Amino acid sequence: MSNLEKYQKIFMDLFQVEKEELNESFSFAGEERWDSVTHLSLIAELEDTFGIMFETDDILNYGSYLNGINILKKYGVEF
């Protein structure tokens, strides 16, 4: 499974959405199911899956599906 597929699967499992729904508008602000509790679960899943530990600022700024990819790249995760 590629890193992109792993990334998508985390979102699909956590938010119960189809792959087609994961686009630029899938964000903390625009998605009702993305609340603060889900946010911490998302961060935990991402850290476990990619073997990283986010800086606190990145946790706070991890506001969307697409922005998340850019943040993960900072930690050496290749897409």
Added chain:
Amino acid sequence: MKTLLEGKVGIVTGSARGIGAMISQFFVECGATVYANDRNIEKMHEWIETLDKDLQKNVKPIEFDITNSDEVRKEIMKIKQESGKIDFLVNNAGIEFNELIGMISKSNMEKMFQVNVFGTIEMLQTVSRIMGRQENGGSIVNISSMVGLRGNKGQLVYSATKGAVIALTKSAAKELAPKKIRVNSIAPGLTKTDMMDAADLEKLQNRINNICMGRIAVPKDIAKACAFFVSDLSEYVSGQVLAVDGCTIM
């Protein structure tokens, strides 16, 4: 005692000397593996050399500054990857400057809050993210002080930092309990460390006179109380502050 902490892995900060060194030593004597943290790695190696060979292999020195977020995150991640888990954290690192009101240096005040409060929070926040994903959670022990509970002249800032440690212990315990992470604090009274050798003996005796048990604490007294909080003996105990002060009248 030899099996009290068998199989447990964790971190003790400020381990190169004094109370931190004794906590680490006692923990490995009880079967734990200790990642012993300090900024002074040379002092740490000197201390490790004094331990029995059998114990040395279970002490893993790690050098980082608990006030540096990046270092904390990277080193905690390394420990997790190496050991697979973190069962305990003892936030022992701290600094102390005693100054009378009117002579309190802002620089010393900032240093004390940086290490004693912000560093403690940094460690607690980072390690609890690991513990929160473990089936058995973990145990965090914050070393505070009796002066954080009762205050003392000449220690306004130090007592404020230790009061903050007590307050954050209680809040963290409430927030982390659902993740099976216990957070407790040890409040040592007057404790014999290297720094005390330079103390005024007459003043010291006056303070000892206020200790009902008739002696000051030794670092092992503190280490034993820490071992209780880290062990499964205290599995239903969280948010508590335990005074280890020989029943002192302050």
